[in-house]
Amino acid sequence: MVAQADGETKGGLVTIELPVWWTLAGLIGGLIAGIATIDTALAEPLLSLAGPIGSMWLQALQMTIIPLVAALLVMGISQLAEAAQAGRTARRMLLLVFAALFVGGLATLILFPLLLELFPIPISAGAFLSQQPGEAQEVPGIAEFLTSLIAPNLFAAAAETAMLPLTIFFAILALALQRIPAEQREILLRFFHALGNAMLIIIGWVLWLAPIGVFALAAGVAARAGSGAFAALAHYIGVVSAMGLVVLILAYGLALFGGRASLARFAKAALPAQTVAISTQSSLASLPAMLDSARRLGIRSDVVEFVLPLAVAIFRATSPAMNLAVVLYIAALGGVELTPVTMMAGLLVAFIISVGSVSLPGSISFVISIGPIALAMGVPIEPLALLVAVEMLPDIMRTLANVTMNLAVTSAVAKGE
Numbered sequence: 001m002v003a004q005a006d007g008e009t010k011g012g013l014v015t016i017e018l019p020v021w022w023t024l025a026g027l028i029g030g031l032i033a034g035i036a037t038i039d040t041a042l043a044e045p046l047l048s049l050a051g052p053i054g055s056m057w058l059q060a061l062q063m064t065i066i067p068l069v070a071a072l073l074v075m076g077i078s079q080l081a082e083a084a085q086a087g088r089t090a091r092r093m094l095l096l097v098f099a100a101l102f103v104g105g106l107a108t109l110i111l112f113p114l115l116l117e118l119f120p121i122p123i124s125a126g127a128f129l130s131q132q133p134g135e136a137q138e139v140p141g142i143a144e145f146l147t148s149l150i151a152p153n154l155f156a157a158a159a160e161t162a163m164l165p166l167t168i169f170f171a172i173l174a175l176a177l178q179r180i181p182a183e184q185r186e187i188l189l190r191f192f193h194a195l196g197n198a199m200l201i202i203i204g205w206v207l208w209l210a211p212i213g214v215f216a217l218a219a220g221v222a223a224r225a226g227s228g229a230f231a232a233l234a235h236y237i238g239v240v241s242a243m244g245l246v247v248l249i250l251a252y253g254l255a256l257f258g259g260r261a262s263l264a265r266f267a268k269a270a271l272p273a274q275t276v277a278i279s280t281q282s283s284l285a286s287l288p289a290m291l292d293s294a295r296r297l298g299i300r301s302d303v304v305e306f307v308l309p310l311a312v313a314i315f316r317a318t319s320p321a322m323n324l325a326v327v328l329y330i331a332a333l334g335g336v337e338l339t340p341v342t343m344m345a346g347l348l349v350a351f352i353i354s355v356g357s358v359s360l361p362g363s364i365s366f367v368i369s370i371g372p373i374a375l376a377m378g379v380p381i382e383p384l385a386l387l388v389a390v391e392m393l394p395d396i397m398r399t400l401a402n403v404t405m406n407l408a409v410t411s412a413v414a415k416g417e
Contacts (some may be wrong), residue, residue, distance in 0.1 A: 026211030027218045027389035031229050034222025047223055050216035057213025058385040060206045064199050065371045066158050069353065070170045071196030072368070076355040077174035078189060080314060089413060093307050096409045097315050100254070101354055104247045105320030105347045111246060112328045115239055122235050124228025125333055127221045128383040163372040164345050167352050203364055214389045221386065236329060237393050243325040244397035247318045251405040259411025261297060269296035270407050277403040281395050283312050286403045294410055303414040308406060317405035318398045319354035320347065323370045326387065331379045338377060346377040366391045 030050075037043040083090050151157035151165035158166060177185045222229050255266040273289040280286060287308065294304040324346055331338050338346075350373050366388050374381045 023207075023210040023214055023389045024392065026213075026215040027386070030215035030218025031222040033215070034219040034224075034229075035227055037219075038223060038226060043223060046219055050219045054213055054216035054220060054385070057206070057209060057216070058382060060209075061203070061367055061385060062371070062381070064203045064206070065368060065375075066161070066163075066166065067195060068199035068203065068368055069163075069167070069372055071192040071199060073167065073170040073352065073355065074174040074177070074192040075189065075196060076314070077171055078177055080355060081175065081178045083310060083314065089303065089306060090310070093310065093409060093413050096254070096258070096412055097311070097317075098351075100247075100250065100315075100317050100405060100409065101320050101351055102347075103250060104243075104317060105324055105350050107246050107250070108243045108321045108324045108328070109343050109347060112239070112243060112325050113332075115242060116329075116332055119235070119239060121329070121332055122228060122232045124225040125232035125235065127225035127229060128232065128330075128333060128386060161375045163375040164349055167349050167372060167376070171352050200364070203367075207364065210389070214386060217386045218389075233390055236387065237390055240322055240325045240329060241394045241397040243321045244318050244394065244401045247321050248397075248401040248404055251317070251401060251408040254405070255408040255411050259297075259408060259415050261411055266297065266408075266411070269293045270404055273403050273407065274400055277399045278396055281392070281399045283316075283399060283402050283406065286399070287312050290403060290407055293407055297407070297411055299411060299414040304410060307410045307413050311406040311409060314355065315406065315409070316354055316398070316402055318401045319369060320350040322394060322398055323354075323373055324350050326370050326384075327374045327377055327379050330374065330381075330383050331377065333383065334380055336377075336379050338379075342377050346373050349373050349376045 033046065037046050080094065084094055149165055149168055151162060151169060154166065154169060177188055218229075225232065252263060252266065255261050256263055259266070270293050273286050273293040276286045276289040277283070290308050290312075291304060294308060295301075327346060328338070330336075350369075353369050353372055367384055370384055371381050373379075374384070
């Protein structure tokens with residue numbers, strides 16, 4: 001079954017078909033199996049078998065993160081650099097895109113902890129972590145943080161999964177490619193293109209085994225948490241989706257103040273595109289409806305035909321906001337103390353990573369986009385392997401807010417012309 005998630009493969013990347021519903025079935029089956037064996041003779045054999053299987057599947061996911069992030073960043077930022085050279089309209093659009101990504105991520109850093117205070121994480125959610133964190137990590141100072149931005153040895157940084165300096169390096173490399181001769185740039189871009197395709201095939205193979213891996217992980221969680229695991233997942237889906245709602249509200253604000261359109265008119269025009277977004281969970285599939293919505297708003301056709309396809313190709317407004325929300329949730333779950341410096345590091349990585357993951361199916365981009373953020377912030381990534389099974393539900397909010405923000409950005413760009 002094809003994964004109908006926000007961000008189909010495009011731009012030459014291989015198409016990966018994922019067993020999304022089977023993965024969800026594996027999650028539910030694992031939870032039921034774990035609950036059914038509590039206080040029975042089957043509990044120990046189930047956990048002794050499920051533990052290694054779940055760990056192996058998680059490690060298989062982790063091994064693709066660094067090479068795939070490297071390839072996608074170089075390709076994505078190169079695409080942005082080319083778009084910036086397309087003229088004043090493109091530069092105005094990119095400025096709005098960057099502002100939306102940054103403000104969305106910053107809003108999550110401010111609002112999400114407050115949301116968790118209002119709606120605390122269920123105690124049963126602690127079972128999502130296979131083990132509780134050990135000693136607290138030493139909080140870096142400003143000078144140490146700034147020094148850590150540059151890795152003197154990329155291989156050592158990769159071995160230590162130091163994602164922040166690696167992310168910065170590959171972003172700089174992508175920009176440097178724009179300054180070398182075209183034939184040399186083409187050689188390197190083809191290399192990273194091929195690397196990205198190879199990694200996508202590997203992670204596609206791994207995710208085809210997701211029903212088995214998720215079943216094993218879920219069985220362990222349910223054996224520790226019991227039926228409370230269902231409530232914990234519902235809580236996670238609700239609070240993470242709330243950050244997508246924040247981006248949706250920001251989109252209406254941009255349409256009102258940037259596009260100078262009345263809320264009622266914008267909401268009415270956007271409704272058909274939003275309906276397609278909810279039903280397909282795909283920005284690309286929503287593009288024809290977005291073009292029609294832009295026409296209803298009276299936006300100039302030359303602006304619409306340039307900005308909207310480009311926005312679908314390079315822009316996912318909810319990425320920093322909702323990806324950071326997932327990491328903050330896991331941090332709160334594991335009792336990881338996050339300092340302002342750590343959170344800004346996470347915001348920086350989330351901002352840069354959002355450029356490289358826009359052309360991926362949701363199940364793949366969930367791990368590839370959130371894993372580096374968690375690693376940069378010192379947050380365990382083990383829960384991601386289980387949470388990916390329910391990503392299709394928050395992804396509805398992701399797509400709804402992304403499509404609405406695309407229309408709002410197009411409206412604001414047109415008004416500025």
